[in-house]
Amino acid sequence: METLVLLEAFVLFVAPGPTNALLLAGGIKRHRTLMLLTAQACGYGIAGGFWFSLHPLMPPGAIEPLKLIAALWLAVLGVRLLMSARIDPSGEADGISVFATSALNPKAFVYCLAIVPADIGPRAQAIYWIVLLVITAATGSVWVLLGSRLGDDGRLADRVAGAALVAFAMLLLRPFIASIAT
16 A cells, blocks of 8 residues: 555545534534544445445446435534524434434545546455545544534534535535536
8 A cells, every 4th residue: 555545545534524513513512523433434334335335337427416315414414503592412312413424425436436547456445445444543533633622612613614514515515506507
């Protein structure tokens, strides 16, 4: 495994995004962050397994419907965070939100189909899947720790995370909006 692949994967997963926004909010609130990190690992693990299994079968036009589903999920979650007075990450729903957001996160798609070399065998694919889990655990921990250092006001974190999720949804929807407008 090349060091460049590890660096690219780290930069991809540490970059701000929907899952990281939720982990940051959980870190600020300091509630059950281990559960949130576990939900993140499960979501990315399932997404990685899915994308790796479809790697050889992926038709060219399949990515667009998947982007639409991911964008709609991010928009719903973002609006929910923006409109609520406060969402408690200690509840089961936020673990499910982190899980679903990680599973639908386009970063898993980019990692599995763009960063990982296409011409690898099943054993190498398994190693890359483990690397996915390790890197997302490390980068998720960075966001939780950052959140724990920022303060105690969970409402601000919810609103910032919600705005970030809506912004990411709009970025994903941009090609669809442009095609509808023409």
